[in-house]
Amino acid sequence: MARKPNTSSITIRDVARQAGVSVATVSRYINETARVSEPVGERIEEVLNRLQYRPHAAARQLATQKMLAIGLLLNSIYNDFFGPLLYGIEELVQQNGYNLLVATSRPERRKENYPALGPHNVDGLLVFADSLTDKELAGLHAQKLPMVLIHRSSPEGLDIPCVTVENKAATFHLIEHLIKQHGRKSIVFMRGKVDQEDSYWREIGYREALEANGLEFDPELMLPGDFQRDVAYLSMRDFLSRPKRRQIDAVFTGDDSAAIGVMEALEQSGLRVPQDVSVVGFNDSRHSAFLNPPLTTINAPTHEVGRIATKNLFNQITNHPVDSVTLLPTEIIIRQSCGCTS
Amino acid sequence: MARKPNTSSITIRDVARQAGVSVATVSRYINETARVSEPVGERIEEVLNRLQYRPHAAARQLATQKMLAIGLLLNSIYNDFFGPLLYGIEELVQQNGYNLLVATSRPERRKENYPALGPHNVDGLLVFADSLTDKELAGLHAQKLPMVLIHRSSPEGLDIPCVTVENKAATFHLIEHLIKQHGRKSIVFMRGKVDQEDSYWREIGYREALEANGLEFDPELMLPGDFQRDVAYLSMRDFLSRPKRRQIDAVFTGDDSAAIGVMEALEQSGLRVPQDVSVVGFNDSRHSAFLNPPLTTINAPTHEVGRIATKNLFNQITNHPVDSVTLLPTEIIIRQSCGCTS
DNA sequence: TGGGATAATGTAAACGGTTTCAGTGTTTTC
DNA sequence: GAAAACACTGAAACCGTTTACATTATCCCA
Numbered sequence: 135m136a137r138k139p140n141t142s143s144i145t146i147r148d149v150a151r152q153a154g155v156s157v158a159t160v161s162r163y164i165n166e167t168a169r170v171s172e173p174v175g176e177r178i179e180e181v182l183n184r185l186q187y188r189p190h191a192a193a194r195q196l197a198t199q200k201m202l203a204i205g206l207l208l209n210s211i212y213n214d215f216f217g218p219l220l221y222g223i224e225e226l227v228q229q230n231g232y233n234l235l236v237a238t239s240r241p242e243r244r245k246e247n248y249p250a251l252g253p254h255n256v257d258g259l260l261v262f263a264d265s266l267t268d269k270e271l272a273g274l275h276a277q278k279l280p281m282v283l284i285h286r287s288s289p290e291g292l293d294i295p296c297v298t299v300e301n302k303a304a305t306f307h308l309i310e311h312l313i314k315q316h317g318r319k320s321i322v323f324m325r326g327k328v329d330q331e332d333s334y335w336r337e338i339g340y341r342e343a344l345e346a347n348g349l350e351f352d353p354e355l356m357l358p359g360d361f362q363r364d365v366a367y368l369s370m371r372d373f374l375s376r377p378k379r380r381q382i383d384a385v386f387t388g389d390d391s392a393a394i395g396v397m398e399a400l401e402q403s404g405l406r407v408p409q410d411v412s413v414v415g416f417n418d419s420r421h422s423a424f425l426n427p428p429l430t431t432i433n434a435p436t437h438e439v440g441r442i443a444t445k446n447l448f449n450q451i452t453n454h455p456v457d458s459v460t461l462l463p464t465e466i467i468i469r470q471s472c473g474c475t476s
Numbered sequence: 477m478a479r480k481p482n483t484s485s486i487t488i489r490d491v492a493r494q495a496g497v498s499v500a501t502v503s504r505y506i507n508e509t510a511r512v513s514e515p516v517g518e519r520i521e522e523v524l525n526r527l528q529y530r531p532h533a534a535a536r537q538l539a540t541q542k543m544l545a546i547g548l549l550l551n552s553i554y555n556d557f558f559g560p561l562l563y564g565i566e567e568l569v570q571q572n573g574y575n576l577l578v579a580t581s582r583p584e585r586r587k588e589n590y591p592a593l594g595p596h597n598v599d600g601l602l603v604f605a606d607s608l609t610d611k612e613l614a615g616l617h618a619q620k621l622p623m624v625l626i627h628r629s630s631p632e633g634l635d636i637p638c639v640t641v642e643n644k645a646a647t648f649h650l651i652e653h654l655i656k657q658h659g660r661k662s663i664v665f666m667r668g669k670v671d672q673e674d675s676y677w678r679e680i681g682y683r684e685a686l687e688a689n690g691l692e693f694d695p696e697l698m699l700p701g702d703f704q705r706d707v708a709y710l711s712m713r714d715f716l717s718r719p720k721r722r723q724i725d726a727v728f729t730g731d732d733s734a735a736i737g738v739m740e741a742l743e744q745s746g747l748r749v750p751q752d753v754s755v756v757g758f759n760d761s762r763h764s765a766f767l768n769p770p771l772t773t774i775n776a777p778t779h780e781v782g783r784i785a786t787k788n789l790f791n792q793i794t795n796h797p798v799d800s801v802t803l804l805p806t807e808i809i810i811r812q813s814c815g816c817t818s
Numbered sequence: 819t820g821g822g823a824t825a826a827t828g829t830a831a832a833c834g835g836t837t838t839c840a841g842t843g844t845t846t847t848c
Numbered sequence: 849g850a851a852a853a854c855a856c857t858g859a860a861a862c863c864g865t866t867t868a869c870a871t872t873a874t875c876c877c878a
Contacts, residue, residue, distance in 0.1 A: 143595065143619070145834055156858045161836055171856060186615070191596045192543070193834035195534035196863045203577075211563045214556060214762075221553045224580055233592065235545075236576050238566055250575065253485065254533045273528070277485070363762065394766050420556070420705065421761070424736050426768030487864055498828045503866060510867095513826060535864035538833045 144185045153181045164189065203233040204258045204447060205251035209240055209265040213361060214391055214419045215436060219284075222440025223260065230448055232257070239265045253279045258447045260284055264329040280450040282443045286331050287459070295450065297443045297460035299434045301332050304464040305339030305416075306346075308432060309386060311466070312412055313347045316473040318384035320352075322373070324359030324366060324392060333361075336388060336416070354380055359392045367395030374403045383411050384472075390415035390422045393429055393471070408473040418467050428469035435462050486527045495523045506531065545575040546600045546789060547593035551582055551607040555703060556733055556761045557778060561626075564782025565602065572790055574599070581607045595621045600789045602626055606671040622792040624785045628673050629801070637792065639785045639802035641776045643674050646806040647681030647758075648688075650774060651728060653808070654754055655689045658815040660726040662694075664715070666701030666708060666734060675703075678730060678758070696722055701734045709737030716745045725753050726814075732757035732764045735771055735813070750815040760809050770811035777804050 146164075150157040155174055162168040163178045170178070181187075195201050204227055208216065220236075227234045237250045241264070249270060251259055258280035261271070268289040274281060275292040283296035312318040323340045326333030337356075344351055357373055359366040366387060373379060385400075387393040393415035397407050407413050407427060415422060415431035422429040439462060446456045468474050488506075492499040497516055504510040505520045512520070523529075537543050546569055550558065562578075569576045579592045583606070591612060593601055600622040603613070610631040616623060617634040625638035654660040665682045668675030679698075686693055699715055701708040708729060715721060727742075729735040735757035739749050749755050749769060757764060757773035764771040781804060788798045810816050 143834095146836095147834080157835080158837075158859080159857060162857090165836080167836085168857095169855070174856085188590070188594060188596050190538070190834050192534045192537035193863090194836080196532070196538050196865085197834080197836040199863070201534065211566055212559065214559060216562075217554060217556060217559055220562075220578075224553055224578065228580060228592075233597070234578050236562075236566065236578050238570060248530070250570075252530060254530045255575070391762070394763055397766065419763070420733070421736055421763050421767065424739065424767050425763065426766060426770070428768070485864095488866095489864080499865080500829080500867075501827060504827090507866085511826075516826080532864050535833090536866080538835085539864080539866040541833070 143190070144187050146187070146189065149178065149181050149185060149187050152185070153177045201255060201257045202231065203235050203256045204260065204444070204451075205235040205237065205256035206260045206262070207237055207239045207249060207251055207265040208262050209238065210362075211238055213389075215361070215389070215417055218436040219262075219440040222437040222442075223444045226441055226444040226448070241265070241267045241270070248273075253277050258282075258451050260443055260447060261286070263331070264327065280447060282447045282450070282456075284439060284443050293458055295446050295456045295458050295460070297439055297446065297462065298331070299439065299462045300464045301335035302339040302342075304432045304466060305336040305386070306343045308414055308430075308466050309340050309343035310347060311468070312384045312386075312414065312472060313343065313349065316384070316408075316412055318412055319349060320355065320380060320382045321349075321384040321386060322355045322357055322370075322382050323386050324357050324369070324388045324396070326359065326361050326388060330361075333388065336386075340386060352380070355382065359388050359396075361389035361392055363391040363395040365395070366392035367399050370396045370399035371402070374399060374405075385411060385413050387413060388416050390417050390419040390429060390431055393422075393431070394425070397425075397471075408471050412472045414472050422467075423469060425471070427471045430469045430472035430474065431467050433465045433467050435464075438462055485532070486529050488529070488531070491520065491523050491527060491529050494527070495519045543597060543599045544573070545577050545598045546602065546786070546793075547577040547579065547598035548602045548604070549579055549581045549591060549593055549607040550604050551580065552704075553580055555731075557703070557731070557759055560762075560778040561604075561782040564779040564784075565786045568783055568786040568790070583607070583609045583612070590615075595619050600624075600793050602785055602789060603628065605673070606669065622789060624789045624792070624798075626781060626785050635800055637788050637798045637800050637802070639781055639788065639804065640673070641781065641804045642806045643677035644681040644684075646774045646808060647678040647728070648685045650756055650772075650808050651682050651685035652689065653810070654726045654728075654756065654814060655685065655691065658726070658750075658754055660754055661691060662697065662722055662724045663691075663726040663728060664697045664699055664712075664724050665728050666699050666711070666730045666738070668701065668703050668730060672703075675730065678728075682728060694722070697724070701730050701738075703731035703734055705733040705737040707737070708734035709741050712738045712741035713744070716741060716747075727753060727755050729755060729757050732759050732761040732771060732773055735764075735773070736767070739767075739813075750813050754814045756814050764809075765811060767813070769813045772811045772814035772816065773809050775807045775809050777806075780804055 146157050146160050150160045160178055163170045163175055224234055235256055239249050260282055262284045263286045271289055272292055281294050283294055285298045287296050288294040341351055357369045359369055385396050387396045393413055397413055400407055405411050415429050418431045418433035422431055442460055449456045488499050488502050492502045502520055505512045505517055566576055577598055581591050602624055604626045605628045613631055623636050625636055627640045629638050630636040683693055699711045701711055727738050729738050735755055739755055742749055747753050757771050760773045760775035764773055784802055791798045
């Protein structure tokens, strides 16, 4: 039996009664799922407005088995990167009349052994980077939940569409720029977490650039950065204070926020950017052109990534064809933190 | 009758059947809402795992009349400001085992004549600034939807708790700083939209500071800025190109992003910051210390705002007492864009 | 040993919608 | 003018849970 005396909210039955028709007719009128005669329509409309009726989302979901919601799984929220991403996503979600459910999710520390968003929740899922394990992805895939991966490729076998940006070539060229234009030879590489694919490809680009220019790869110069300002700061400071550390003349920070942390640490130990050490970022945040010095970085169309990923997700939901891999172009933005003067 | 042959997803009935018990027992076991004997519990647990059963959220919501979700209504997403805000919110929402629904909502242009998030959707609502009209607020309030207002005060009469930051005094002191320390006399004030309360109070602070220092208020110096970089840029550029415009020596931009736009425009017309014109921001974005020149601004604890608002919302949902107004302190951060040299 | 309390479970009625199917009139069509 | 098509509408099943109430078995104690 029901619990509360009554939820006090007006239901479709109230509307039906007051309009003198059946609930079926009201439902049809609201959803325009069948014609309703003029006079009846008007009566319903009137009652609808008078009662300020709003359909109960859950009831509707239960009946239609459509959630009218899509989920976004993030591994963190605290990065300038997510502003543009979210913007692109929300825009399209709204346009399609869906709701957006946002959750952070870090596989390593999760009480429940399953993610907060799934088929019972949402009609489709946007999965950012490593917010879900391969196994979890496989599970959701088996349940036929439409998904799109962002900044991460599909696990072997299950062919989940993904959209990401070109990392390797851009990094290669930027590193080469540091070497060739500025004669840098000891270039620190800040990496993300092990599972971070962006980080992986950038590292490949970095290594290949070193090799192509006759520089040796030095594990000592690989520092954790996590694409976060604070982590990068600490990491850099720690490195700089090592008693017998190698001299460095450049840092690839992997992210513009991280670049700020790095510059902070550098400054504090009396090193000048870019005279003593070049610093370059990634992502081209909206303020990077106004940093001191203006940050040389790589522009990634994050807003576009969000838009396209969402579009692909909706295509999937509506059974339209979807590109299995979308790789958006990146572009090197030369400013002054690398040592260029223009 | 039902539509699809079957949703293929496993329901509580499947679990019940396979465990040889009734659905009621399974439900009780899952929700720990009543004791279940040891052997039965074990059988259920086993089936649960084997079938990977996940309760259908909508069904549960319908039955319990709890949505286990809270909504966040924003008027825009494209501002660095929302990163920290969202972070504070999401953190607490997750902790409480709720979901977060995010929607943008601009009353002026909305197809439906009602907001996307409401009692049928969420158990509570975080309403940012002017994303809802007074009338809409009143409507939701009448339906007893728990709400907390962020950066906005409650409309007359309905006493909806709000959390915001101190605007007036901080602005007053910062403007006074420009006047007294740097001898500025023609200070542009960039305002937000008319309904923006932050903007309102800052303007009061601005006017009072002028008056307290014998400067006359000049409507010509009120420029639209909208707390957005691009708007601010255009606005400033437009002003600077007016044929017979007044000389200016300072700009209060209302937002750090906007400050970037202003500096951009200033630079382009050959004005130096801070030598020719002081520029000050608001909010103290994470990167403002590293701009060129480092931005003098006002620190607002945005992350805290998000946290506290959410906490208050949950208190309301659980019928705990809630402060009706929370005003968080702000702090002037003197850097160099005002003309200070340290 | 009988009877009331207690514990564990089952039955079935909600929750608020959608949709199938059937049933009315009203038109067409031949 | 009867049959067939059409346009609306209503009754009721169903979506997958929760939970009030009923039922049964077990226990405790006078």
